[in-house]
Amino acid sequence: MSFLIEVVRRVRGRVRPGFAVAVKLNSADFQRGGFSEDDSRAVVAALAGEAVDLIEVSGGSYEEPAMGGSAAASTREREAYFPDYARSVRREAGAVPIAVTGGFRNRSAMDSALRSGDCDSVGIARPTVIAIDAAASILDGRTATLTTHELRVGMRRLLGRLTNLKALDGFLNISWHTDQMHRLARGQQANLDQGALSTAVAMVRRNGRVSFGAKRGLR
Ligand SMILES: Cc1cc2nc3c(=O)[nH]c(=O)nc-3n(C[C@H](O)[C@H](O)[C@H](O)COP(=O)(O)O)c2cc1C
Incomplete structure (x- = not known):
């Protein structure tokens, strides 16, 4: 954790005032004895005391690619892979905004994640590969469902x-x-x-x- 905090401080020290510094963090690495959600929450709590503009939570690694393959039924229903975790880190993050990335494909699911207050923004990754204006098309109402492959x-x-x-x-x-x-x-x-x-x-x-x-x- 001290390595991350040191990186954040050094980056902040090198960029001009007003430059956004964000940290993307795994909820867990899904390995027995590995980085757990509790560990991740402790990192969020530590980051909340630093000059960070956004914490983005997601998950998965090459050992357990949670961002690939098919999601569990409960996850398919609510789309995002990590909303429960996001809710629990919301408290730890204090005033730092939380973004959740992973699984969002429908505008309605993005809306409800934002309305629930569990996160302040949502991220989309793979649909952007199919349509580089994926985010814009959701925001301006051109698209209700993003295409994935x-x-x-x-x-x-x-x-x-x-x-x-x-x-x-x-x-x-x-x-x-x-x-x-x-x-x-x-x-x-x-x-x-x-x-x-x-x-x-x-x-x-x-x-x-x-x-x-x-x-x-x-x-
Ligand atoms: C080809 C590819 C490369 C990725 N590389 C990274 C990476 O270097 N660091 C990272 O934090 N996430 C990485 N991710 C994960 C994405 O940022 C994102 O968290 C994940 O795809 C889930 O979001 P989605 O369901 O909208 O695609 C990668 C994903 C893909 C498909």
């Missing part, structure tokens, strides 16, 4: 015996969205026809052998 690996019976399909779907979807972000950066449109196989090939080309591993980074 989800890949599922084939040969599920066979692969399901060999590996964790949920994690595999998660990796593929993160990689598919990464590919599309590279296309957008080159001024191209997202390629909605890009399938699982070419996504897997691109993923291995980009990341090598660690593509299908749960852990990335320094060893």
Whole structure:
């Protein structure tokens, strides 16, 4: 936690007054013995005492890609993955605004999350890859439901015996969205026809052998 606080202070010390400094924080890393929601709440409480303009809460990691794959039924109903956690951190955050990101697709769900007072703003990530004006189209009423794209690996019976399909779907979807972000950066449109196989090939080309591993980074 002291590392994060030090980073926030150093960033604040280097930017001009009025420059917004935000922190995106996982609710939990969903690993046994790992970073828990209680840990996360303690970080929020510490951040509340710093000059932070926004705390955005989300979740998931390469080990447990909560932002990929299908959500649980209860989550599908209310859309956002982390509203209960957001409610509990609201108190800890004091005057610092809270944003919740993860799963929002319908304007009605975004409205009700905001009306509930559990968060001050909502974030959208993957739909922006399909339509870069996704947020604007919700705000100006052009769109009620954002479009998303989800890949599922084939040969599920066979692969399901060999590996964790949920994690595999998660990796593929993160990689598919990464590919599309590279296309957008080159001024191209997202390629909605890009399938699982070419996504897997691109993923291995980009990341090598660690593509299908749960852990990335320094060893
Ligand atoms: C390709 C891709 C890369 C991402 N990279 C990061 C990242 O570097 N840091 C982070 O905090 N979240 C990252 N995320 C998570 C998103 O910011 C967001 O929390 C998640 O996709 C859930 O929001 P959504 O349901 O609106 O997509 C990434 C998501 C995708 C699909």
